[in-house]
Amino acid sequence: MMDVQNVTKNYGQTVVVNNVSLPIEKGKMTACIGPNGAGKSTLLEMVSRLIPQDTGHIYLDGKEVKSWKKGEFAKRLSVLKQTNQMTVRLTVRELVSFGRFPYTKGRLNSKCHEIIDSSLSYLGLSELQNRYIDTLSGGQLQRAMIAMVLCQDTDYILLDEPLNNLDMSFGVQMMQTLRSLVDELGKTVITVVHDINFAASYADNIVAMKEGQLFASGPVDKMITKSVLDDLYDMDVEIIENKGKKYCLYYIN
Amino acid sequence: MERIAQKTQGNYKWYMIVMLVALILISIFTGVSDIRLSNLLSLTDTQKLVLLTSRIPRTFSLVLAGSTLAVSGLLMQQLTQNKFVSPTTAGTLASARLGIVIAVIFFSHSSLAYKTGLAFVFSLIGTFTFILFVRTVKLKNAVMIPLVGLMFGNIISSFSTYLAVQYEVVQNASSWLQGNFALISSENYQLLLLSVPLLIFIISLAHYFTILGLGRDVSLELGVPYGLLEFIGITIVSLATTAVILTAGSIPFVGIVVPNLVSIKKGDHFQKVLLPTAFSGALFLLITDIISRTMIYPYEIPIGVVIGVVGSVLFLYLLLRGESE
Amino acid sequence: MKTRQLNGVFVTLFASIIVFLFLYMTVNTRGHLSFAFSLRGQRIVPFFLVGFTTTVSTIVFQTMTQNVILTPSIIGLDALYILLQTVVFFVFGMNHVLATNQQLNFLLSLLLMMGGSIGMFWLFFLKYPGKLYLLLMTGLILGTFFNSFSQFLQVIIDPNEFDSLFSRTIASFNRVDITLVNTSLLLALPALIYLFKESRRLDVLHLGREYALNLGIDIDFYYFKLFMLISLLTAVTTALVGPVSFLGFLGANIAYKVFNTYRHSILFLGGSLISIVFILIGQLLVEHVFKLQTTLGVIIQFVGGLYFLVILFKERNG
Numbered sequence: 001m002m003d004v005q006n007v008t009k010n011y012g013q014t015v016v017v018n019n020v021s022l023p024i025e026k027g028k029m030t031a032c033i034g035p036n037g038a039g040k041s042t043l044l045e046m047v048s049r050l051i052p053q054d055t056g057h058i059y060l061d062g063k064e065v066k067s068w069k070k071g072e073f074a075k076r077l078s079v080l081k082q083t084n085q086m087t088v089r090l091t092v093r094e095l096v097s098f099g100r101f102p103y104t105k106g107r108l109n110s111k112c113h114e115i116i117d118s119s120l121s122y123l124g125l126s127e128l129q130n131r132y133i134d135t136l137s138g139g140q141l142q143r144a145m146i147a148m149v150l151c152q153d154t155d156y157i158l159l160d161e162p163l164n165n166l167d168m169s170f171g172v173q174m175m176q177t178l179r180s181l182v183d184e185l186g187k188t189v190i191t192v193v194h195d196i197n198f199a200a201s202y203a204d205n206i207v208a209m210k211e212g213q214l215f216a217s218g219p220v221d222k223m224i225t226k227s228v229l230d231d232l233y234d235m236d237v238e239i240i241e242n243k244g245k246k247y248c249l250y251y252i253n
Numbered sequence: 254m255e256r257i258a259q260k261t262q263g264n265y266k267w268y269m270i271v272m273l274v275a276l277i278l279i280s281i282f283t284g285v286s287d288i289r290l291s292n293l294l295s296l297t298d299t300q301k302l303v304l305l306t307s308r309i310p311r312t313f314s315l316v317l318a319g320s321t322l323a324v325s326g327l328l329m330q331q332l333t334q335n336k337f338v339s340p341t342t343a344g345t346l347a348s349a350r351l352g353i354v355i356a357v358i359f360f361s362h363s364s365l366a367y368k369t370g371l372a373f374v375f376s377l378i379g380t381f382t383f384i385l386f387v388r389t390v391k392l393k394n395a396v397m398i399p400l401v402g403l404m405f406g407n408i409i410s411s412f413s414t415y416l417a418v419q420y421e422v423v424q425n426a427s428s429w430l431q432g433n434f435a436l437i438s439s440e441n442y443q444l445l446l447l448s449v450p451l452l453i454f455i456i457s458l459a460h461y462f463t464i465l466g467l468g469r470d471v472s473l474e475l476g477v478p479y480g481l482l483e484f485i486g487i488t489i490v491s492l493a494t495t496a497v498i499l500t501a502g503s504i505p506f507v508g509i510v511v512p513n514l515v516s517i518k519k520g521d522h523f524q525k526v527l528l529p530t531a532f533s534g535a536l537f538l539l540i541t542d543i544i545s546r547t548m549i550y551p552y553e554i555p556i557g558v559v560i561g562v563v564g565s566v567l568f569l570y571l572l573l574r575g576e577s578e
Numbered sequence: 579m580k581t582r583q584l585n586g587v588f589v590t591l592f593a594s595i596i597v598f599l600f601l602y603m604t605v606n607t608r609g610h611l612s613f614a615f616s617l618r619g620q621r622i623v624p625f626f627l628v629g630f631t632t633t634v635s636t637i638v639f640q641t642m643t644q645n646v647i648l649t650p651s652i653i654g655l656d657a658l659y660i661l662l663q664t665v666v667f668f669v670f671g672m673n674h675v676l677a678t679n680q681q682l683n684f685l686l687s688l689l690l691m692m693g694g695s696i697g698m699f700w701l702f703f704l705k706y707p708g709k710l711y712l713l714l715m716t717g718l719i720l721g722t723f724f725n726s727f728s729q730f731l732q733v734i735i736d737p738n739e740f741d742s743l744f745s746r747t748i749a750s751f752n753r754v755d756i757t758l759v760n761t762s763l764l765l766a767l768p769a770l771i772y773l774f775k776e777s778r779r780l781d782v783l784h785l786g787r788e789y790a791l792n793l794g795i796d797i798d799f800y801y802f803k804l805f806m807l808i809s810l811l812t813a814v815t816t817a818l819v820g821p822v823s824f825l826g827f828l829g830a831n832i833a834y835k836v837f838n839t840y841r842h843s844i845l846f847l848g849g850s851l852i853s854i855v856f857i858l859i860g861q862l863l864v865e866h867v868f869k870l871q872t873t874l875g876v877i878i879q880f881v882g883g884l885y886f887l888v889i890l891f892k893e894r895n896g
Binding site: 399405411505554568 | 643645647648649651652706711712714715716718719720722723726727729730733744748872876879880882883886887890891
C-alpha cells in the first residue's frame with residue numbers, strides 16, 4: 001500500500017505539484033492521466049524518490065519513503081523513466097542483470113541467473129539476450145528495460161509513459177505485459193499514460209491530475225465518464241461502450 | 254502596447270549611445286600623462302602626441318575589439334545553436350595562437366603579414382574541425398560541447414607551448430597569450446580596422462544568420478544555403494579573432510558573457526540583438542580597461558586579468574542563473 | 579571478450595611491462611650497472627603509482643560524466659597547482675624554503691588542491707545535487723582564470739626564476755623526490771584499493787543517474803565521495819610529478835578499445851597497465867633518444883593530444 005499525503009513540489013515560482021493526497025491500492029494497476037504539464041511525471045518521480053518533495057509525506061508499506069534505506073527501498077520499488085539513450089555498449093542480458101544489483105551488489109549467483117532468464121523469457125527476449133542494446137528497435141529496447149525492472153523483483157513498479165515511441169501493436173503488447181505483471185505475479189503497477197483509452201482498457205484505477213492538483217481518482221468505471229473527462233481536458237468528449245469496455249472519443253471536437 | 258514597447262526600446266538605444274560616448278571620453282582621458290577635457294584646446298605638443306599616438310588609438314581599438322569579439326561569439330552561438338560556444342570554447346583563439354608561434358619560429362623576421370596569414374589559416378582550420386564535430390556529435394548535454402571545446406583548445410595550446418619551449422621563444426609567445434591594450438599605438442592598430450568591414454558584412458547578412466539559427470533542415474527548407482553561410486560565418490569569426498589577437502592578445506570570455514547577458518534582456522533573435530551585442534561588447538571592454546588602468550594607478554594590470562576576474566564571475570552568474578529557474 | 583582472450587591481453591601487457599622495465603634498467607649503463615640500478619630503480623615505484631592513479635581517476639571521472647573525452651584536469655586542479663608554484667616563485671623567489679623544500683611544497687600543494695575541491699564540491703553537492711555539469715563548468719572557468727593569472731605573473735617574473743618555474747609546471751619523472759614517494763603511496767593506495775573494490779557499483783553508474791538511484795545507490799553522496807577520491811588521486815599525482823592529465827586519458831581510451839567492456843575491474847587494471855607501458859616507453863625515449871632535452875610530460879601531452887584529435891574525428895565520422 002502506498003500513501004501520498006499533502007505532497008507539494010515547486011520549481012522556482014511555479015507550483016508543479018500542489019498538495020496532492022491519494023492512496024494507491026496494492027496489487028492493482030493504477031494509471032495516471034491528465035493534460036500536459038499536470039505534474040504527473042513529477043509526482044511519479046517523488047513517489048519513486050528520484051526527486052525529494054518540498055512538503056508532505058509519502059509512505060510505502062507504512063514507512064516513509066525517505067526513511068527507507070536506499071538499498072532496501074530498491075528491493076521494494078522500481079521505476080522506469082522514459083527511455084533515454086544509453087551511451088554504454090551493453091548486451092540485453094548485461095542490461096537486465098543490473099536489476100539484481102540491490103540484492104547481490106553485482107556478484108551474480110545462480111539464483112540471479114534464474115531470475116534473469118525468467119525475466120528475459122517473460123518479455124520474449126531470450127533470443128535477443130546477446131544482442132547489443134544499441135542495435136535494438138525502440139520496442140525491443142523498451143521491453144529490455146522492463147525486463148531489467150522485472151529482474152529487480154520489486155512489489156511496486158512505476159513507469160513513466162512506457163508507451164512512448166511504440167506503435168499500436170507494441171503498445172498493446174506492453175499494456176498486456178503490465179496487466180499480466182499484476183494478474184500473474186501480483187505486482188503493483190503505477191504508470192503514467194497519455195492515451196486515455198489504454199488506461200481505460202487495462203488499468204484498475206485511474207488517477208487524474210490537472211494543473212498540479214489531484215483532479216479525481218477512483219476505479220476505471222467511475223472515472224471514464226463524460227463529466228470527469230470533459231472538465232479534465234477542457235474538451236467535449238464522447239464515451240462509447242464496446243464489448244463491456246468504455247472508450248473515449250475525442251478526435252473530432 | 255506596442256508603441257510603449259517601441260518607446261522603451263528607443264530610450265534603451267539612446268541610453269546605450271550616451272553610455273558609450275561617456276565611456277569613450279573617460280577612456281581617452283584616463284592615464285598617467287595628465288590630459289583634461291577642459292584644456293583640450295590648449296594642449297602641449299607632448300600631450301597632443303600622447304593623445305594622438307596612444308590614447309585615441311587605444312580607445313578606438315577597445316571599442317573595435319570589444320564589439321568584434323562579442324559579435325563573433327554571438328555568431329558562433331548562432332551557428333552551433335549552443336549558448337556556450339565562443340572563440341575561446343571552440344579552439345579558435347588557441348589555433349590562432351599556434352599559427353603565431355609557428356610564424357615566429359619559422360619566419361624569424363616574421364612580418365605582420367606572415368603572422369596574420371598563418372594565424373588566420375590555423376584558426377580557420379581549428380574552428381572548422383570543432384564546428385564539424387559539434388554538428389555531428391550527439392552529446393547528451395549541451396554544456397558538454399564547450400567543455401570538449403576547451404579541452405580541444407588546451408591541447409592546441411600545449412602544442413604551441415611545446416614548440417615555444419623547443420625553439421626557445423617562450424617569452425615571445427607569452428606576450429601573445431595575454432590580452433593587453435597598453436602597447437597599442439597608432440603604429441600597430443590598423444589590423445583591427447579589418448573588423449569594421451567584417452562587422453558591416455555580418456550586419457548585412459544578419460537576416461540569413463537569423464534563419465541559420467533555426468537549424469540546418471529549416472534553413473534548407475527556406476532556401477538558405479546553409480553550408481555556404483556556415484563557411485562564411487566561420488571565416489568571418491576566424492578573421493576577426495585573428496585581427497584582435499594580433500593587436501591586443503587573447504581576450505577570453507567576452508564572446509560568451511556579453512551575448513548571453515544581452516540575450517537575457519533582449520531575447521535570441523539574431524538580427525535584433527546584433528547591434529546591442531556589439532554595443533555592449535565595446536562597453537564591456539571600455540569598462541574593464543578603465544578598471545585595469547586605475548586599480549593600481551599609476552601602474553596597469555593587463556586587461557586579460559581583469560576580464561578573467563569579471564568574466565568568470567559573470568559567467569558563473571549566467572550558468573547558475575539558468576539553473577535556478 | 580572471452581576469458582581466454584582477456585587473459586591473453588593481460589599476459590601481453592605484463593610481458594611488455596617486464597621487457598620495457600628490463601630495457602629501462604639496462605640500456606646505456608656504460609658498465610656501471612649497479613649504480614644505474616639504484617638510480618633508475620628509485621623511479622619504478624613512481625612509474626607504477628602514477629600509471630594507476632591517473633588512469634583509475636580518469637576512468638571514474640569519465641563514467642561519472644558519461645563522456646570519454648574529458649579528463650579530471652578540467653576541474654582545474656592542475657591549474658591551481660601551477661598557480662601555487664607561480665605565486666610561490668613570484669612572492670618568495672626561487673630560493674625560498676617553499677620553493678626549495680620539496681616535502682613542504684608537496685604538502686602545501688596537496689592541502690591547497692584538496693581544500694579547493696572539498697570546498698567547491700561541498701557547495702555544489704549541497705546546492706545543486708545532480709547537476710554535475712555545473713560543477714564541471716565552474717571548475718573549468720576557475721581553471722581558465724587560474725591559468726590566466728599564472729600567465730600574468732609569469733610574464734613579469736624574473737627570467738631566471740621563470741626558467742626554474744617553467745620546469746616545474748611541466749610533468750617530469752626526472753625531478754621526482756624519492757622522499758615523497760612513501761607519502762604519496764600512503765595517500766593514494768587506500769583510495770585505489772577502495773575504487774577497485776567499488777568497481778561493480780561503478781558499473782551501475784553507466785546506466786545514468788536515475789537508474790543508479792532506482793537500483794538503490796545514494797547517488798549524490800556517492801558522486802561526492804568519488805569526486806573527493808578523484809581529487810585526491812589527481813592532487814597526489816600532480817604534486818609528485820606535475821600535470822599529466824593526458825596519460826590517464828590515453829590509458830583509459832585505449833583500454834575501452836582493447837577490452838570493449840563496461841566492467842570497471844577490467845578497465846582499471848588494463849588501462850593502468852597500458853599507461854605504465856606508455857610511461858616506460860616515454861621515459862626510455864626521454865633518457866636515451868632525447869638525452870633529457872625534453873620531459874615525459876611534453877611527450878605525453880603531445881601523444882595524448884594527437885589521440886584526442888583522432889577520437890574527435892572518429893566521433894565525427896562514426
